[in-house]
Amino acid sequence: MKIAIVGAGPAGSLLSCYLAARGHRVDVYERRADPRRYDDAEGRSINLGLSARGVKALTDVGLMADIWPLTVPMRGRAVHGPDGKVAFHPYGNHQEEILHSISRRDLVVSLVAHAAGAGVAFHYDTQLSALPEADVVVGADGAFSTVRTLMGRGARADFRQEYLPWGYKELTIPHMPVHHEALHVWPGGDDGLIVTHPNLDGSATATLFLPYDTLAAITDPEAFFARRFPDALALIPDLAKEFAERPVGHLVSIRTAPWHHDGHVVLIGDAAHAVYPFYGQGMNSALEDCTVLDACLAEHPDHPAAAFAAFEGRRRPHTDVLDELSRQNFVELRERVRSPLHHARKRADLMLARLLPGRWVPLYTAVSHTTTPYADALARAKRQDAVLRWTAAGVAGLAVVAMFARKVR
Amino acid sequence: MKIAIVGAGPAGSLLSCYLAARGHRVDVYERRADPRRYDDAEGRSINLGLSARGVKALTDVGLMADIWPLTVPMRGRAVHGPDGKVAFHPYGNHQEEILHSISRRDLVVSLVAHAAGAGVAFHYDTQLSALPEADVVVGADGAFSTVRTLMGRGARADFRQEYLPWGYKELTIPHMPVHHEALHVWPGGDDGLIVTHPNLDGSATATLFLPYDTLAAITDPEAFFARRFPDALALIPDLAKEFAERPVGHLVSIRTAPWHHDGHVVLIGDAAHAVYPFYGQGMNSALEDCTVLDACLAEHPDHPAAAFAAFEGRRRPHTDVLDELSRQNFVELRERVRSPLHHARKRADLMLARLLPGRWVPLYTAVSHTTTPYADALARAKRQDAVLRWTAAGVAGLAVVAMFARKVR
Ligand SMILES: Cc1cc2nc3c(=O)[nH]c(=O)nc-3n(C[C@H](O)[C@H](O)[C@H](O)COP(=O)(O)OP(=O)(O)OC[C@H]3O[C@@H](n4cnc5c(N)ncnc54)[C@H](O)[C@@H]3O)c2cc1C
Ligand SMILES: Cc1cc2nc3c(=O)[nH]c(=O)nc-3n(C[C@H](O)[C@H](O)[C@H](O)COP(=O)(O)OP(=O)(O)OC[C@H]3O[C@@H](n4cnc5c(N)ncnc54)[C@H](O)[C@@H]3O)c2cc1C
Numbered sequence: 001m002k003i004a005i006v007g008a009g010p011a012g013s014l015l016s017c018y019l020a021a022r023g024h025r026v027d028v029y030e031r032r033a034d035p036r037r038y039d040d041a042e043g044r045s046i047n048l049g050l051s052a053r054g055v056k057a058l059t060d061v062g063l064m065a066d067i068w069p070l071t072v073p074m075r076g077r078a079v080h081g082p083d084g085k086v087a088f089h090p091y092g093n094h095q096e097e098i099l100h101s102i103s104r105r106d107l108v109v110s111l112v113a114h115a116a117g118a119g120v121a122f123h124y125d126t127q128l129s130a131l132p133e134a135d136v137v138v139g140a141d142g143a144f145s146t147v148r149t150l151m152g153r154g155a156r157a158d159f160r161q162e163y164l165p166w167g168y169k170e171l172t173i174p175h176m177p178v179h180h181e182a183l184h185v186w187p188g189g190d191d192g193l194i195v196t197h198p199n200l201d202g203s204a205t206a207t208l209f210l211p212y213d214t215l216a217a218i219t220d221p222e223a224f225f226a227r228r229f230p231d232a233l234a235l236i237p238d239l240a241k242e243f244a245e246r247p248v249g250h251l252v253s254i255r256t257a258p259w260h261h262d263g264h265v266v267l268i269g270d271a272a273h274a275v276y277p278f279y280g281q282g283m284n285s286a287l288e289d290c291t292v293l294d295a296c297l298a299e300h301p302d303h304p305a306a307a308f309a310a311f312e313g314r315r316r317p318h319t320d321v322l323d324e325l326s327r328q329n330f331v332e333l334r335e336r337v338r339s340p341l342h343h344a345r346k347r348a349d350l351m352l353a354r355l356l357p358g359r360w361v362p363l364y365t366a367v368s369h370t371t372t373p374y375a376d377a378l379a380r381a382k383r384q385d386a387v388l389r390w391t392a393a394g395v396a397g398l399a400v401v402a403m404f405a406r407k408v409r
Numbered sequence: 410m411k412i413a414i415v416g417a418g419p420a421g422s423l424l425s426c427y428l429a430a431r432g433h434r435v436d437v438y439e440r441r442a443d444p445r446r447y448d449d450a451e452g453r454s455i456n457l458g459l460s461a462r463g464v465k466a467l468t469d470v471g472l473m474a475d476i477w478p479l480t481v482p483m484r485g486r487a488v489h490g491p492d493g494k495v496a497f498h499p500y501g502n503h504q505e506e507i508l509h510s511i512s513r514r515d516l517v518v519s520l521v522a523h524a525a526g527a528g529v530a531f532h533y534d535t536q537l538s539a540l541p542e543a544d545v546v547v548g549a550d551g552a553f554s555t556v557r558t559l560m561g562r563g564a565r566a567d568f569r570q571e572y573l574p575w576g577y578k579e580l581t582i583p584h585m586p587v588h589h590e591a592l593h594v595w596p597g598g599d600d601g602l603i604v605t606h607p608n609l610d611g612s613a614t615a616t617l618f619l620p621y622d623t624l625a626a627i628t629d630p631e632a633f634f635a636r637r638f639p640d641a642l643a644l645i646p647d648l649a650k651e652f653a654e655r656p657v658g659h660l661v662s663i664r665t666a667p668w669h670h671d672g673h674v675v676l677i678g679d680a681a682h683a684v685y686p687f688y689g690q691g692m693n694s695a696l697e698d699c700t701v702l703d704a705c706l707a708e709h710p711d712h713p714a715a716a717f718a719a720f721e722g723r724r725r726p727h728t729d730v731l732d733e734l735s736r737q738n739f740v741e742l743r744e745r746v747r748s749p750l751h752h753a754r755k756r757a758d759l760m761l762a763r764l765l766p767g768r769w770v771p772l773y774t775a776v777s778h779t780t781t782p783y784a785d786a787l788a789r790a791k792r793q794d795a796v797l798r799w800t801a802a803g804v805a806g807l808a809v810v811a812m813f814a815r816k817v818r
Pocket of ligand 2: 415416417418419420421438439440441456457458459535536537538549550551552553554555556577616658677678679680686688689690691692693694695
């Protein structure tokens, strides 16, 4: 089959590797410049947290060996308190339960190099505004997918696009003094949030998330940091300059249906399901899409329409759940103070996971450190929550009974 | 101010009357032909239920006197059972609590004639694909608004579009033998639904709503009717022909935000908030928009941006609620059988409305027969529901107490 992929981001580049391995003729069209030829196509370094699902998708096509050296392990979350104290929370009970920070450009260059070696043709500086000629067109062109717009023209399509009223800016931490191998978080409540990912050279990229109103009101970023995130201020020497120069990024959640049209066009990655970035699963789910779509195409080699329907049927329920989870984790990440009950629940959850390895899996673990489909992970977490609630009620009930028993005696 | 309105449906035509009355220079652009010159621009008669909100909006600009003669009262709902029996349920306890069936074309022609008399310029056969030149552009161009697309370009906008998996066809009942002054319903459960509105000439227009799968599977419409809606079959002599010739209509719900841009563009009616038609409030809320927007423009005569922000702030919470209510009423209308509890509640609700006139207002009454803003109507209904539930619990509790009291005695 002649397959055209629009977009050479993580999803489009990885899918081209899968399809080339099946012997298809693949062309990839990308509006940006070739990242192999330009040192810093973005003018800045974007890095992302790679987790179990992404690792699995890259492993399945034999690429992970090349990619490991490009990653920095993140062994846990380093939470910066308002008092400047840093609390380190490991991601899991096991050695393998960690995340991996990788630069978007390093990842994509590695995928593109592999795909090009397998015969995939990449066409850079090519922004498509009409569907290319091919047996199958894959829209891997991100949240504002042109392929999605062209495909849906005239047909009934459900669609939901929602912006978070928060924007973000990327800032540079040249040297992270403590816990380099961690994801750092400055939870700022309703006033903002900083998250950092480490880079190979010992630096880290900080993403400052702020409500638009707050962002618009900042005239002196250093004064703002001194007030809200004093210990982060010291880490970002170029704050004023970067704050002024870097664009504001927007955060959008997108759901759309159907994901395919007429056995000819199909969407993957952010084009099909963009989520808020607070669970760190956008790229991971985009990479996972490639494995599922590849399997569906292999199951229906002569019937793309059936393959695409199977892909959407198998995948959309899970990415819908991921959308919900990503919204909820926004609250989780930015909350500064929390009820003792919440802490007790979290601790019980982790303790049970240690006591019942493989049989009790906290939600965060299932999402980030396993490849259990998202909806199944959520369903399991709900069952576990019910057990915790009943147990708590049971313990309280026993205490009451004991009290009565004492009185009676 | 020079104001351009895109779309001469119910919303655009009525708004032009309001704005002309305030002395603005108004141009209206409409892609269809002038309905005053062509007898049947649509090739078919579409009629709609006008209720209190629409009546109020038309009255406020002095138009209702011209429109009353074009309407047929609908005094209640005539529900056709599977056995062919027809049960008539009056819409309310009062003489005024009725709906009014009106042909879309008659309504629009009346509004356009009035507006043209007041100096509004109508440009027919003019489909806009760019914003027209004007101080203010009003997008009254319906659910698939071009103005909305142009206005949102590049800016952050929340958007949700959802198709019901049901389509519809309009069919003709030349003569309705019983209850001409009623809205007839054939509740078909999950298999379909027929709703009819009366016309001035004694005929009625039937709208057949069906799941797409059912619709696609019908090869012989008469056989289908004989099976599902036997007593409706006899009323539609041209069934086979009309079923084959009439297009399938789609049902879409749309929410979007913001409704305005830069003090220059604003959306009203279906362009801002399209709902499923099962509460019969789409046009009524579109007409109500005109009153609210007119009031906001009058409050901020020199500051359209403030007027539009006030309009959206005052209006969107209510049309969001209407969207919910319209979804729920789909279930209400098509359900064939219902629990005795539901019936008991409904009866209690109506009885209390009779006992406490003006103080107890059932939800349907508040939505259809008053101009209480939709969200306020819903909030009141929720309070009333709570009272009903507590009362029921209280009665049950008293019964238990009485039982114990007997035993003890
Ligand atoms: C602040 C932030 C932090 C994030 N952190 C994480 C994280 O830690 N972990 C994680 O898993 N995910 C994260 N994500 C999400 C992740 O970035 C995305 O989910 C991922 O990039 C999606 O990959 P994609 O290939 O589907 O789309 P994209 O990465 O958007 O790639 C689409 C490509 O298509 C190209 N394109 C678009 N239109 C056209 C056109 N018309 N013609 C030709 N080419 C076109 C674009 O130039 C682009 O290269 C984060 C996102 C944000 C915003
Ligand atoms: C089956 C059905 C039954 C319904 N029953 C009821 C009911 O009983 N009661 C009720 O209140 N509502 C009912 N409605 C809803 C009602 O029809 C709509 O809410 C109402 O028509 C909205 O009015 P509008 O003026 O905002 O948009 P529309 O009526 O859609 O008018 C938009 C106008 O803009 C024009 N236009 C579009 N694009 C352009 C362009 N680019 N350039 C120029 N002109 C353009 C169109 O030709 C059209 O004339 C029903 C709807 C359906 C589908």
